[in-house]
Amino acid sequence: MRPFLPIAAVLAVLAAVPFVVHSNTTLNFLVVALMIALAGQGWNILGGYGGQYSFGHAAFFGTGTYVTAILQVRYGVNAWFGFVGGIVAGAALGGALGALVFRSGLRGSYFALVTLAFAEVLRIIASVAPITGAGVGTLIKLDLGIRTFQFQSRAAFYWIILALVGVSLVLAQLIERSRFGAWLIAVRENEDAAKALGVDASTVKTVAMVISAAITAAAGCFYAQYFLFVDSGIAYGTWISIEALLTPIIGGVGTVFGPLLGALVVKTLGEAAKLLTGDAPGLDLIIYGTVLVLVIWIMPRGLIGGLASARKLMRREAPAAPTGEVRHG
Amino acid sequence: MAEPLLVVDGVTCRFGGLVAVNAASLGAQEGQITALIGPNGAGKTTLFSIISGFVRANQGSVHFAGQNVTGEPPYRLARRGIARTFQIVQPFYGLSVRENILVGAHLHHRKRDAALAVADQIGRDVGLGEMLDRAADQLTVAGRKRLELARSLATEPKLLLLDEVLAGLNPSEIRDIVPVIREFCRRGITILMIEHVMQAVMSLAEQVFVLAEGRIIAKGTPTEIVADPAVVEAYLGRGAAARLGARHGH
Ligand SMILES: Nc1ncnc2c1ncn2[C@@H]1O[C@H](COP(=O)(O)OP(=O)(O)OP(=O)(O)O)[C@@H](O)[C@H]1O
Numbered sequence A: 001m002r003p004f005l006p007i008a009a010v011l012a013v014l015a016a017v018p019f020v021v022h023s024n025t026t027l028n029f030l031v032v033a034l035m036i037a038l039a040g041q042g043w044n045i046l047g048g049y050g051g052q053y054s055f056g057h058a059a060f061f062g063t064g065t066y067v068t069a070i071l072q073v074r075y076g077v078n079a080w081f082g083f084v085g086g087i088v089a090g091a092a093l094g095g096a097l098g099a100l101v102f103r104s105g106l107r108g109s110y111f112a113l114v115t116l117a118f119a120e121v122l123r124i125i126a127s128v129a130p131i132t133g134a135g136v137g138t139l140i141k142l143d144l145g146i147r148t149f150q151f152q153s154r155a156a157f158y159w160i161i162l163a164l165v166g167v168s169l170v171l172a173q174l175i176e177r178s179r180f181g182a183w184l185i186a187v188r189e190n191e192d193a194a195k196a197l198g199v200d201a202s203t204v205k206t207v208a209m210v211i212s213a214a215i216t217a218a219a220g221c222f223y224a225q226y227f228l229f230v231d232s233g234i235a236y237g238t239w240i241s242i243e244a245l246l247t248p249i250i251g252g253v254g255t256v257f258g259p260l261l262g263a264l265v266v267k268t269l270g271e272a273a274k275l276l277t278g279d280a281p282g283l284d285l286i287i288y289g290t291v292l293v294l295v296i297w298i299m300p301r302g303l304i305g306g307l308a309s310a311r312k313l314m315r316r317e318a319p320a321a322p323t324g325e326v327r328h329g
Numbered sequence B: 001m002a003e004p005l006l007v008v009d010g011v012t013c014r015f016g017g018l019v020a021v022n023a024a025s026l027g028a029q030e031g032q033i034t035a036l037i038g039p040n041g042a043g044k045t046t047l048f049s050i051i052s053g054f055v056r057a058n059q060g061s062v063h064f065a066g067q068n069v070t071g072e073p074p075y076r077l078a079r080r081g082i083a084r085t086f087q088i089v090q091p092f093y094g095l096s097v098r099e100n101i102l103v104g105a106h107l108h109h110r111k112r113d114a115a116l117a118v119a120d121q122i123g124r125d126v127g128l129g130e131m132l133d134r135a136a137d138q139l140t141v142a143g144r145k146r147l148e149l150a151r152s153l154a155t156e157p158k159l160l161l162l163d164e165v166l167a168g169l170n171p172s173e174i175r176d177i178v179p180v181i182r183e184f185c186r187r188g189i190t191i192l193m194i195e196h197v198m199q200a201v202m203s204l205a206e207q208v209f210v211l212a213e214g215r216i217i218a219k220g221t222p223t224e225i226v227a228d229p230a231v232v233e234a235y236l237g238r239g240a241a242a243r244l245g246a247r248h249g250h
């Protein structure tokens, strides 16, 4: 149970926020940040733990969004089932793509390029296919209610996305301490050495991609319910591929809390840059980009990695008596 | 004699025009230490890569424990009980020594606690007990060789392929690690080792195969091998045996 205490603590604190903060703008900001954290956690499973840097997680986000919306609008499926359908579709897509890509031995920048191209192809298809609403997009009819998964209160959405983030944190923690996780990390560190130790690398990576895709798709499903609208640029646009990989990289790649921390920091930074520059167009993006580059430069292992090194440094400066802590790798 | 645990039969491997291994056959008798020696570039590592599934042979077969395992992927061979070390060590640099060994231990232990217990035990057995919490990239060359050995042992193999685990070590480090290898053989692991350090080959191996330019040119006990003119020629060049013999005559 002990490894889950930090997760419980973080969730408890975040869950209390709507009792203190009543501003819709702030809650809206947090909902979006958590949604990005969820998408980022998906990326983190495959990219952070498995070392497979995808540049096309929009493929999964967008599939979640579209499937949730289309099932409701065109097939009259209940919104909650639509939501689950979106996750399943994302996972299936991840499995198919993973099986294809990893079995043919694509790695590194080739993998990144293939995922990028894949998401782009989906975007183009979605922008012309009748079922997605083509250029017009798909609008989910406003119809408040629990049954329709539509809420007046921002807080309700906030708690829902927080719960999803919570599930993703627990999942990451479980993976980190499981045999599957050890194998996945081994593949990231050195694929040949992993194979020699009995790791079926392509299956491990494919399973990671299924989990990864499912989590990022869940963020997409949530998007559909929250904004009630989707078009090809939103669903399969590069913006989400970038946010999904940027947040874990900033927060700490291959760590449980990296994506959440990264999303909160990156989103806050974006808002702060906007406030600071007023309406000078583009200036906020320049500030935003500069700070991101600096963070990556100073802390290549992200904020969490940077904190860990700082703590180690401080400990070395004060070599106190042995702390008696038990480390389990 | 019983059927050897490992039987390599007529294996040939070409890289473009280069024949790295040429119709090579060898066997490793269960419970014994067998050595594979030969000059640089003879094809020893390539032969190991074929046995462990990393390289496909163009011809020939590999049988393990009576079954034809030719062309099986590395992970499946590892599950059958074939473990290998790499001549150029391949640690998981980002992980601790314990986590490195843990990956191997997980092959037969799903539960983290059980695998950790195995990893710690093997770490101590190979003399890395003090280093378990260190990052793998902090180890010395000798430490990395030990880690390479520990990780493959943690998969609890039947057959262990050691590719020059003594290379780059000083004499005292070699003296430390030779008994470790002997001890694991005593526990029932069959060992096939590539080794240039002849002193270690002489003291450890019961059978020696000599590979030169891709071919097996001699096999026998270590004492037979060092007296074999073909072996001396392979190492020192054509005519060397005759010249040495002549000098002995005077
Ligand atoms: N992947 C490869 N592609 C092309 N040539 C290769 C490859 N691997 C090995 N070779 C060549 O095959 C020959 C045998 O190499 P190998 O590494 O098996 O020799 P070795 O006996 O292990 O030598 P050493 O004692 O130096 O380790 C060499 O000429 C080498 O350059």
Ligand SMILES: [Mg+2]
Pocket: B044, B045, B046, B087
């Ligand atoms: Mg070699």
